[in-house]
Amino acid sequence: MSAQDHSLRDPPDLPRPFRPSGPLMQRNSAITERRWVQWTLIATAVVFLLFFLFLPLVAVFAEAFRNGVSTYLIALQEPDARSALNLTLITAAIAVPLNLVFGVCAAWAITKFDFRGKSLLISLIDLPFSVSPVVAGLVYVLVFGAQGWLGPWLLEHDIKIVFAVPGIVLATIFVTFPFIARELIPLMQAQGTDDEQAAVSLGASGWKTFWRVTLPNIKWGLLYGVLLCNARAFGEFGAVSVVSGHIRGMTNTLPLHIEILYNEYAFAAAFAVASLLASLALVTLAAKSFLEWRYGDELAAGRRH
Amino acid sequence: MTPLLATGTRRRIRKSAIPGFGLTMGFTLVYLSLIVLIPLSAVFFKTADLGLDGFWEIITRTRVLNALKLSFGTALIAASINAIFGVLVAWVFVRYTFPGKRLLDAFIDLPFALPTAVAGIALTALYAGNGWVGQYLEPLGLKVAFTPVGIVVALTFVGLPFVVRTVQPVLEDAEAALEEAAASLGANRWQTIARVIFPAVVPSILTGFALAFARGVGEYGSVIFIAGNLPNVSEIAPLLIVIRLEEFDYAGATAIAAAMLIVSFTMLLVINGLQVWSRKRSEKL
Numbered sequence: 001m002s003a004q005d006h007s008l009r010d011p012p013d014l015p016r017p018f019r020p021s022g023p024l025m026q027r028n029s030a031i032t033e034r035r036w037v038q039w040t041l042i043a044t045a046v047v048f049l050l051f052f053l054f055l056p057l058v059a060v061f062a063e064a065f066r067n068g069v070s071t072y073l074i075a076l077q078e079p080d081a082r083s084a085l086n087l088t089l090i091t092a093a094i095a096v097p098l099n100l101v102f103g104v105c106a107a108w109a110i111t112k113f114d115f116r117g118k119s120l121l122i123s124l125i126d127l128p129f130s131v132s133p134v135v136a137g138l139v140y141v142l143v144f145g146a147q148g149w150l151g152p153w154l155l156e157h158d159i160k161i162v163f164a165v166p167g168i169v170l171a172t173i174f175v176t177f178p179f180i181a182r183e184l185i186p187l188m189q190a191q192g193t194d195d196e197q198a199a200v201s202l203g204a205s206g207w208k209t210f211w212r213v214t215l216p217n218i219k220w221g222l223l224y225g226v227l228l229c230n231a232r233a234f235g236e237f238g239a240v241s242v243v244s245g246h247i248r249g250m251t252n253t254l255p256l257h258i259e260i261l262y263n264e265y266a267f268a269a270a271f272a273v274a275s276l277l278a279s280l281a282l283v284t285l286a287a288k289s290f291l292e293w294r295y296g297d298e299l300a301a302g303r304r305h
Numbered sequence: 306m307t308p309l310l311a312t313g314t315r316r317r318i319r320k321s322a323i324p325g326f327g328l329t330m331g332f333t334l335v336y337l338s339l340i341v342l343i344p345l346s347a348v349f350f351k352t353a354d355l356g357l358d359g360f361w362e363i364i365t366r367t368r369v370l371n372a373l374k375l376s377f378g379t380a381l382i383a384a385s386i387n388a389i390f391g392v393l394v395a396w397v398f399v400r401y402t403f404p405g406k407r408l409l410d411a412f413i414d415l416p417f418a419l420p421t422a423v424a425g426i427a428l429t430a431l432y433a434g435n436g437w438v439g440q441y442l443e444p445l446g447l448k449v450a451f452t453p454v455g456i457v458v459a460l461t462f463v464g465l466p467f468v469v470r471t472v473q474p475v476l477e478d479a480e481a482a483l484e485e486a487a488a489s490l491g492a493n494r495w496q497t498i499a500r501v502i503f504p505a506v507v508p509s510i511l512t513g514f515a516l517a518f519a520r521g522v523g524e525y526g527s528v529i530f531i532a533g534n535l536p537n538v539s540e541i542a543p544l545l546i547v548i549r550l551e552e553f554d555y556a557g558a559t560a561i562a563a564a565m566l567i568v569s570f571t572m573l574l575v576i577n578g579l580q581v582w583s584r585k586r587s588e589k590l
Contacts, residue, residue, distance in 0.1 A: 032400070032494075033494060038401055041393060041396065041397055041401070042397050042401055042403050044393060045390070045393050045394045045397040046403075046405075046409065048390050048393075048394070049394065049409055049412070049413075051438070052461060052462050052465060053412050053413070053415050053416075053462075053465070054412070055431055055437065055438070056419075056424060056427035056428055056431060056462065057415065057419070057427070059427045059430050059431050059436075059437065060423060060426075060427045063427075063430055098336075101332075102332070102333065102336045102337075105328075105329040105330075105332045105333050105336075106329070106333040106337075108325060108329040109325075109326060109329040109330040109333050110333075112323050112325075112326075113323070113326045113330075115330075119577075121333075121337075123573065123577060124337060124341070124342070125337065126573070127341055127345070127573070128341060129519075129520075130519045130523075130569045130570070130572060130573045131345070131523065131566065131569060132522070132523025132524070132525065132542075132543050132546075132562075132565055132569070133523065133524075133525055133526070133543075134523070134525050134543035134544075134546050134547055134562075135348070135523065135543075135546070135562045135565060135566060138348070138546060138550065138558060138559070138562050139344035139345055139347050139348055140344055141550065141555075142344070142347040142348065142351055142555070142559065143343070143344050143347050145555075147555055148347070149347065170340070173340055174340055174341065174344070177340060177341060193323060196323045197322055197323065200322045200323055200324070201322060205324075206323070206324035206325045209323070209324075210325070228417065228418075231417070231418045232417075234420065235418075235419070235420025235421065235422070235423070236420070237420060237421050237422040237525065237526035238421070238524075238525035238526050238543065241525075241526075241547070242547060242550065254420075255420050255421075255422040255423070255526070256422075258422050258423065258426065259422055262426050262530065267430075270426060271426065271427075271430075274420075274422070274423040274426060274427070277419075277420045277423050278419060278423055280418075281415065281418035281419040281420070281423075282418075284418045285411055285412065285414060285415060285418050286411075288411075288414065288418075289411040
């Protein structure tokens with residue numbers, strides 16, 4: 001690009017009367033639709049989203065408060081609800097950090113090095129997304145259940161995995177498995193290896209390179225992945241339902257507790273617990289939108305899949 | 306000269322100065338195998354025990370066939386609805402401005418964040434005969450909750466973000482210059498959309514469609530509340546797996562799971578193929 005290139009300059013400032021604002025708008029009509037077409041399309045899209053997104057969300061809160069605030073609070077303070085909340089928190093507290101470590105390791109190995117079968121490995125990491133949650137629960141029953149591969153051995157040593165807390169944690173890890181790795185891989189791929197090469201050649205250790213060079217570059221993408229992973233860990237239903245055994249106060253997570261209440265026709269209580277999870281979903285969406293708005297450039301590579 | 310140079314660079318990348326390959330790769334493979342691959346292989350080993358005849362016998366029972374047909378059929382319809390409205394929503398978001406756009410855009414991901422059980426009971430409350438929406442549909446003779454139509458509604462909700470989020474970035478990247486060129490060469494607006502814009506977006510629509518379809522086939526939480534769960538009519542395949550497990554019929558449950566996995570893996574291959582195809586197309590342009 002030479003200094004004589006004027007193509008990137010602003011157009012010269014014309015005196016007001018000559019500024020061709022009217023005709024310019026009309027010329028643009030060649031690459032956009034008529035006004036009424038635009039508004040019809042916008043209206044259709046908005047009505048569709050109102051019916052399918054907003055209405056269910058509003059319904060959750062409306063049904064939760066239908067019998068007043070006191071019923072709502074009682075439903076949340078019930079011992080079964082509290083133990084379900086505890087179990088959900090414990091499950092997420094184990095599953096999310098494990099998948100975080102995995103996600104960072106997988107992204108490091110995949111993006112900082114060249115090896116054969118890389119795309120196969122990425123596909124395998126994505127695998128849990130295309131497996132039905134029910135099948136995800138089933139596989140652990142087949143491995144750890146009484147009739148399963150390790151069933152007899154576990155029985156002998158009196159270790160319970162299926163129909164107990166470890167099974168719930170395993171099933172949750174399975175369904176939230178790809179979230180963080182999936183967010184980090186495209187991001188770190190776009191960032192390349194130059195920064196790390198430089199750090200290592202200046203004498204930094206591998207750990208120090210990761211901590212001081214890589215992590216600051218990926219922190220928002222990482223947080224983004226953790227948010228999505230956490231939301232799914234709190235809300236997983238199908239996989240957990242298969243391995244939990246539905247023992248009240250023992251192996252019930254919040255979503256399973258909702259199902260029990262609902263099937264007992266305790267609708268207000270079911271929606272009260274549901275509103276708790278819906279609030280978490282709203283917080284997740286808000287945090288996600290904030291990250292996209294504030295650190296959009298740093299996340300951009302990760303969003304393009 | 307060129308090939309020599311190429312091997313030279315490749316060797317340099319392979320002998321990367323960055324440490325940690327063995328550790329991270331080792332952990333990745335061990336964790337992946339323990340959590341995903343070995344447990345999933347149990348489905349196929351268990352199915353192999355049945356033999357092909359045994360597998361076929363279970364899969365072709367009327368109730369199982371009906372459940373599989375229902376799951377795939379409703380997922381197909383819901384993914385098609387999402388393909389049409391997803392493109393519309395993405396188009397409106399990228400091309401036009403209107404009040405509340407940013408808020409709506411943020412809400413597109415709600416089905417990813419909202420637990421499926423919550424979505425299930427909320428949709429049931431809306432579409433039941435006495436619900437906010439259901440009370441107006443019932444007099445028209447349209448029963449939604451506790452019928453296969455309800456399943457389609459639930460799967461449409463669950464799959465909504467996929468098409469929007471795959472098409473949106475592609476539309477954002479589409480160059481206005483191409484459209485201007487088409488218009489200046491005499492194409493009318495409809496021709497420009499059909500011949501210039503649409504071909505560029507097709508791979509992303511198909512990818513989003515396939516993702517929504519795969520998700521819909523396996524969906525459980527949001528469906529079981531609204532479906533009514535009548536055998537042969539509104540009983541989805543994942544529910545039948547759960548019922549078989551509760552009857553301790555592990556072989557029956559596993560055979561259905563294997564059938565679903567085979568179809569899901571095929572879908573995964575199709576999605577990967579689509580992505581490779583679209584990458585090649587965009588490189589050609």
